[in-house]
Amino acid sequence: MTVPQTRYERAVRRAQSDGRIPALTVALHRADREPWTFTVGESGNPDHPLGPDSRFRIGSVTKTFTAVLVMQARDDGLLDLDEPVSRYLDVPAHGDATIRRLLSHTAGYQREPYGDVWDTLVAPDAGRLLAELDRAERVLPNARRYHYSNLGLAVLGHLVAKLRGGTWAEILTERILTPLGLGHTTVDRPAEAAVGYLVDAYSDAARPEPPVDLGGVGPAAQLWSTASDMARWAAFLADPGVNRVLDAATLDEMRWPSTTTDESLWAIGFGLGLILCPEGNRVVHVGHDGAMPGFLAGVYGRRGGEGNPGGLGCAVLGSSGTAGQTIDLAHELLRLAVEADPAEIRPWRVAAPAPPAYRSVLGRWWSEGSEFVFAWHDGQLQARAAEAPAEKPPAIFRPLPDQADVLRTASGRESGELLRMTRDERGAVVRMHWATYRFTRLQEGFDGGLASDGPGPRL
Structure with a gap:
């Protein structure tokens, strides 16, 4: 094991111990090294012990996939980001919200679909979610400020599905998961799934959380995946290179800040479906956090900065719904990657003169x-x-x-x-x-x- 890998492993073990996370799986992807993966803890699944192929809920990281599907549709001429959603989807209310505003969480939609989804753990299907949009509130005026909305991203997922002539899950598999080789990322709960827990605050006990199928809310938070798949996805969001999924210029557009999430701090920005975390010295971490009952996820790629090898992404998936160390660790490992193992300095070479x-x-x-x-x-x-x-x-x-x-x-x-x-x-x-x-x-x-x-x- 190299010195950098020893430092990575120690950081993971510290996060798992301090956060009291039953299972933690981590992957670091970069253009100039073999992927690094590590797990610590127990999966809670007797048929599938914890390992690199264990699957975890990634929650709202799912939104980054839906956002890319929207941008693909835009690039293919199927929609205009500045047109109202009602131009493409028959909705009973709030159809004046533009696609751009929904992507950046500035359309003012209430956070969740109508009803108490997180109390009943029963989510509406796609048809009901859209039909009941008139029962959901517009809690803020359009473009007033950032307000996170699972409902908004779910609507966009079904909009893309209608334009493409399939379900959101079908379009996701056809247009992103298969082309990028993300074969361990699934809509349905796989056999290799780890158990998600609520860890008691005052003892070492932990209660398994019930699995939740989000139905029509799926485009906002449904997916399961491995750390390896998600680290590759994070690297794609930061530095797509040559791919068959989305033009690099379109990803540049998605990463441009549309709003800040807190007007008093200006510490985190939001682009088109992507969270932007400035790190100083023109470095930014781009990706998304995720949360579902019993699970947290941090999936980010690193852009800019000395020592950055390019294609640098990290995913940290944990089986506790309350351990913020899961998300913090993704950012820590990205910093460690360029501090402990920077990219090699390429020699300068003579080139052709200017025309x-x-x-x-x-x-x-x-x-x-x-x-x-x-x-x-x-x-x-x-x-x-x-x-x-x-x-x-x-x-x-x-x-x-x-x-x-x-x-x-x-x-x-x-x-x-x-x-x-x-x-x-x-x-x-x-x-x-x-x-x-x-x-x-x-x-x-x-x-x-x-x-x-x-x-x-x-x-």
Whole structure:
């Protein structure tokens, strides 16, 4: 066992002991290493002792799958995120909520379907859930603030199912689980299921919690899985690479913060179906927590930061419904992965020079009194403020196919804006306009005068 793995194992054992978790299963996935898995405790299932293939409820991590199904449908032209849900689904009330607002929990839907689901443990089927939407409340105005809603995500799951012509479970298996090889992730309770417990607060006793089939609420929290499957899923959410499921640009869109979950802290954001946990220094953990009777889950991938190997995801699944250590451990292991076992530093190598059309652009420019550096790296034109911290990504430009001297900002500062180049009679770029702001080789004021010339005429 390597030193990093020893540290991982100790962190897992500490969380299981401190949290008094009957069974804990953990997996760490990364692009440059073999997956690491570890279990501690007992499954409570006499036919299937605890092991890497033990299945746990992942609760609301299910929502990330439903969100990806929604975005697939958008990319395929089946829906528009800014259209009301009633355009695609016949609902008796609250149909003006847009799909985007439902994904980001800002539509104001009440948390659960009509009725006392968590008291009776009887969930409505899909038809009843939708038919009784007029009995559910709109507890906040549309777009007022974040308010978590299982009902909202369940509605979206059935919307996608209708558009695709199947059930939510069928569409999930066909469009995500099978293509990504997540064969241990299931809608129904498998034979390898661990038992979920309520651990007594004042003794070492634990009571098995009853299994709950969520029926029509399934798109919000139904799934069972292994830590290995979920660590791979977390890595996909953070760094999808080449896949047959969702375009990387669409996942970028899902990870963009739509709201904060607490206006007084600004510590956690919510994108389109994804929780965003800032870690400082431009690092963010992206994924979701999950909770069901007797189970907690933390499934997150890590984006950014020095030492990050890419494709870095962690899943921690526990069989106690009250041990917050389960969720905390996922974040701790992601931090340990880059601290104790950082990615290897790739050697720099000579590459092809910039194309002739861009060589006169390279170097230092000035705009609004500030200095910028334009460079050619990794086969693309880039720009960054001269004083920007090293970890801040540069702006990256893509040429327009029909205009030789006009580029679109693909990412970074002024994303989406145009960069226009002006050339002299020799073809050298002597002036640029980025987002309409003038860029020059010397430091100029807005009136075109040089800063080095001192005071201009009095007005």
